[in-house]
Amino acid sequence: MQIVDALVECPVTESFRVRQLAGMFDVPLEDKLTRRFQVELPSEEDDWQVGMIVGDSGSGKSTVARAAYDHRLVQRFAWKRGQALIDGFGISLSTRTITQTLVAVGLSSPVVWCQPYHCLSTGQQFRADVARGMLSRRKLIAFDEFTSVVDRTSARFGSMALRRAIDRGQISKKLVAVTCHLDVIDWLRPDWVLDMTSGKLTRRCLRRPRLQLSIHRCSRDLWPLFASHHYLDGQLNPAARCYIGLVEGQPAVFAATLNNFRKNHLRISRLVTLPTYQGIGLGGRMLDELSQHLTNEGATHIHISGSHPAVVAHCNRSTRWEFRKLLKTGRQRSGIYSDNSHWKTSTGRAVATFRFVGGSESD
Structure with missing residues (x-):
């Protein structure tokens, strides 16, 4: 003292x-x-x-x-x-x-x-x-x-x-x-x-407050609230299924999924947390809880590919996600991506891919 x-x-x-x-x-x-x-x-x-x-x-x-x-x-x-x-x-x-x-x-x-x-x-x-x-x-x-x-x-x-x-x-x-x-x-x-x-x-020895995150299916009308905060661009695929995560009744985190060219195979195409709620693990919780919900509904394969350090760190730490591959220079344009030059790809940047394996894990 x-x-x-x-x-x-x-x-x-x-x-x-x-x-x-x-x-x-x-x-x-x-x-x-x-x-x-x-x-x-x-x-x-x-x-x-x-x-x-x-x-x-x-x-x-x-x-x-x-x-x-x-x-x-x-x-x-x-x-x-x-x-x-x-x-x-x-x-x-x-x-x-x-x-x-x-x-x-x-x-x-x-x-x-x-x-x-x-x-x-x-x-x-x-x-x-x-x-x-x-x-x-x-x-x-x-x-x-x-x-x-x-x-x-x-x-x-x-x-x-x-x-x-x-x-x-x-x-x-x-x-x-x-x-x-x-x-x-x-x-x-x-x-x-x-x-x-x-x-x-x-x-003092205080317990951290536990935030209640409620996830709901939503329309793409909520995407403009999150678009400017996405680290790549503000585009949202017309075929995306959208989900909103609410904290205290307010929009906090957004996720979107796309069919990955096979039945019951999905990929997380968008995951965005508003600035006010960044850094407290909401993106990771949204990713885990939504993936578990989709698995319960019949999805057999869910993956996410990304470069953002927060997403990569969460998936590396979590036992719910399995590392699959690393593309040091990203996805090269081929197939339908060559025919649609306006589609954003990961060409030129390192991208890690993880697959959801389920299970329970405390934050």
Whole structure:
């Protein structure tokens, strides 16, 4: 444990109005206004990975965090305007490392990775800042005003994505979230919480909330909501059967299947998760639960081919999927693909193919 002693001094410049207010409200006018905060925090050598400092505005949480963590306390990073997001990270980092971290914090779109930071939504900027902090050389990073700039739905699921990545060992850095928003506690599941309102430090062991994902057959009319977030293009085959995954009654993930030229042989042709819900495993759950449902309905062969690191990682981890082949340069145009040049193929990029083998598996 460590004791943090922070002193805030604010010089007061005398004026007629200051004197007038002091007299009107009986305010003791001193040369300086002084406020001291003395709190206990876990030391960096203790066994923890995520901490939170919470409290109302003006409670001293940022002051204490600055005294405890100094230059490691950040709110936002500086990004070069016009530069692709992927180029805003340290030059010593590999592209693979950067993309894996972006996926881990729930920023999973290769299209977004190629856009400048200032073109991203506020929620996407928040996740980009978190990813950059997680890839810094510091062993500990503290985020001031954590989730304060995003809507509360994005705050919850962004926190959940971050904690999920930490639990899986994808992020090993110590993280301290400084915020006035208590709604993210259950989703970030910190190892300790310092409440500046009461001055109490508590240790916690919270269970991650279990999201209810309901899957329904849907029309292709819902595809435009997801099209721009697909990493290849916005086209949807006219013969596709479409499915929507709802979280709390709201569209979160979309999947489409196509007949694979044989009876009861299907392939997953589209799998897209909206940005707010990325990084929390919904795409993998949709893939597994939909495939199991289709198997129960009579499908004898279900496969998915893709390049997206999140899909490949899920199928590699899962016992429900069996790796079949890797095409290092993708599918070459032949047969009906040669006759339909407007059809998108995987030519020129590595593609992994997996087959659904079923079974049960906890996330």
